[in-house]
Amino acid sequence: MxxxxxxxxxxxxxxxxxxxxxxxxxxxxxxxxxxxxxxxxxxxxxxxxxxxxxxxxxxxxxxxxxxxxxxxxxxxxxxxxxxxxxxxxxxxxxxxxxxxxxxxxxxxxxxxxxxxxxxxxxxxxxxxxxxxxxxxxxxxxxxxxxxxLLQPRAYNMLDMLWADELRRECERHRIDARQRRPRHDMIQDMVWLMTGKEIAHAVCRQLRARRFAEADPPVLEMADAVSVAPSGQMEMCMGVAG
Missing domain, CATH: 3.90.1570 (tt1808, chain A)
Structure with a gap:
């Protein structure tokens, strides 16, 4: 830019x-x-x-x-x-x-x-x-x-996430995450079923991991790093976690 x-x-x-x-x-x-x-x-x-x-x-x-x-x-x-x-x-x-x-x-x-x-x-x-x-x-x-400490609006925070990111967080929190489910429906369920703290952590987790045109390198939580690591690196990631 x-x-x-x-x-x-x-x-x-x-x-x-x-x-x-x-x-x-x-x-x-x-x-x-x-x-x-x-x-x-x-x-x-x-x-x-x-x-x-x-x-x-x-x-x-x-x-x-x-x-x-x-x-x-x-x-x-x-x-x-x-x-x-x-x-x-x-x-x-x-x-x-x-x-x-x-x-x-x-x-x-x-x-x-x-x-x-x-x-x-x-x-x-x-x-x-x-x-x-x-x-x-x-x-x-x-x-x-x-x-x-003051939490922003849950819907607006979640609205920053892409559909795939919302789906990952729905799966993490055992919320309906069917492939073709609209973003709005997922957000509505997350607002209803998750706490404000859980929503803030979910949004931050996904934004810290997302790839941007201009940003610091992505930051993955250990569980996410293990899930996306190539098979040859899986053992190394799990070793770090231990």
Missing amino acids: TRSSDEREIRDYVVDRLRRIMPNARIVHELNVAGQGTNRIDVAAITPTAIVGVEIKSKKDTLKRLEEQWAAFSKCCHFVIVAAHEKHFKPYSDRWYGTHEPPLSLLDHPLFFGASGKVKQRHIWPYPEPEPTGRLRPWNVFDPLQNT
Whole structure:
């Protein structure tokens, strides 16, 4: 995919930062938010239990579609981050700030600017990364463990999977997985018969194993690695498991 140098610069920063704070995550570029859809997450970090999606806004981009993207990504990701060039920010001061208090730099968008925007700072990564000011509090800094506990919508998460991936998870959980069964029917049964935790783990497992045009190498769970290994490698895989 052809990208501008401005976008590549922010993308590289995002990937580097994700690797530092989520070292066990698989990094995937341009992840569809639905198995059959075209709306894509610029960068996703996928752990065995959670998906963090990042939308990139370079200095050549606008924020016109941000509300739509934020809503779509929030339905299927455990946490959403907007990594935006500094040109998209403007200063904000509360009425009760003292004259000695420097203004906050907030993303210039209705979702993130103003008094309500202050509590969403953990979702925003300015680029270039500003010098620490001492104004950020712990609840305004992204914590990849604490901030991924809230489960997204089960149907929307499962809708990111292809039919074969859904079928594999149905088989794993003893749900009807006949070859010609429609995706929608499988998803409906999975939502009804699986827990939220099981669904999150299932989606993460399949996305970590899927082959993408641009991503880290696939990550297979041991049981899956054994099932797909060539016969000559089966014994070696089973030996690793032991």
